[in-house]
Amino acid sequence: MAVTRNTSKARKTREPLAPDPALGEGGDGGGHFNPHLPDVDYGVLDTLTGYAIRRAQIRIYEDFVRSLAAWQITPPRFSALQIIARNPGVRLTDLARILGIARSGAVMLFDALEAMQLVAREPSPTDRRAYALALTATGRQTLAAVTEAVCDHDARIGAQLSEAERQTLLRLLDKLAPGEPWQS
């Protein structure tokens, strides 16, 4: 089937997905990731830029999901909400490209947010194939609160750094990930 906007058939909404079972406190991998256990020789891993970033990313992801659990908001969902809020009328294809995921993934991500009443598909004024993605009123209110929680989380993870250090970190990370791929 294709775009069912103008038919009476209700769209199949997807259930809001669980935030991330990887972080359940229950049993096995339940604890917190410790990036540097004592009595362990990490070898070359300790000298690699890539591993240092991976370590940080795991910890940040954990804290993000914990901090936003009450809203069922994960990092990709927050990114999508921000992009939609700041770029009104983006299409699903745009969203996919911006987030670096496949179009089908963008549809699933958006469907989850739609089931949470945070976003809606509006008709594109220029292309009858496409939708203009938008936040609902609820979505705008929720995003305001969520953004505050995300900024709190981000401040918490950066608390060990001075503001000057944090700016330096952002600048160096930006240089690390330029627009064009690195030369092979």
Next chain:
Amino acid sequence: MAVTRNTSKARKTREPLAPDPALGEGGDGGGHFNPHLPDVDYGVLDTLTGYAIRRAQIRIYEDFVRSLAAWQITPPRFSALQIIARNPGVRLTDLARILGIARSGAVMLFDALEAMQLVAREPSPTDRRAYALALTATGRQTLAAVTEAVCDHDARIGAQLSEAERQTLLRLLDKLAPGEPWQS
């Protein structure tokens, strides 16, 4: 079933998994992730430490997998090989804790490396329940070549940075991800 080490029944070896279909050049998400498209308003995302790290991590992961495709080595596989090489006799439970994954995941990861003839289970001298994990002769040779390729990759992604900047980056990332979780 439990530990079948001393029986004649052959263990079920797992096929080496494909490196990561997410990076296929074929169709949809096939291109390279561009962390900062023009004409897109990223809003608060541009100010978040967490998003900057996520951007960098995606790009680094892509380049890692591309660089190591010939060996079928992914970041988790490389980490596991390094840990086993530098900490002879670690058990599967140790490996899981070090890498921050569940024990069942460590088994699957190790099984994949075993199917590639890079590692082997040796009897633990002190605990008949456990194995002492070790590299095979092939594993040691392969790891030497793979480590060189990984270091080349890491140098490439850090090429935009001076060595002083790279050291600063590592130091700041280390401060960001300390041993203990951040205070809620």
Next chain:
DNA sequence: TATTGTTATACTCTATAACTATA
């Protein structure tokens, strides 16, 4: 009773490919 390795199962995420409607 607790721990080690193992297996079964489930779920998330992501991709590829085919399809409909429209450009």
Next chain:
DNA sequence: TATAGTTATAGAGTATAACAATA
């Protein structure tokens, strides 16, 4: 012919829970 959105399917990766052997 190409593009937008959708769906189906498949795969990797991770988790939880139960189990046998051993501590």
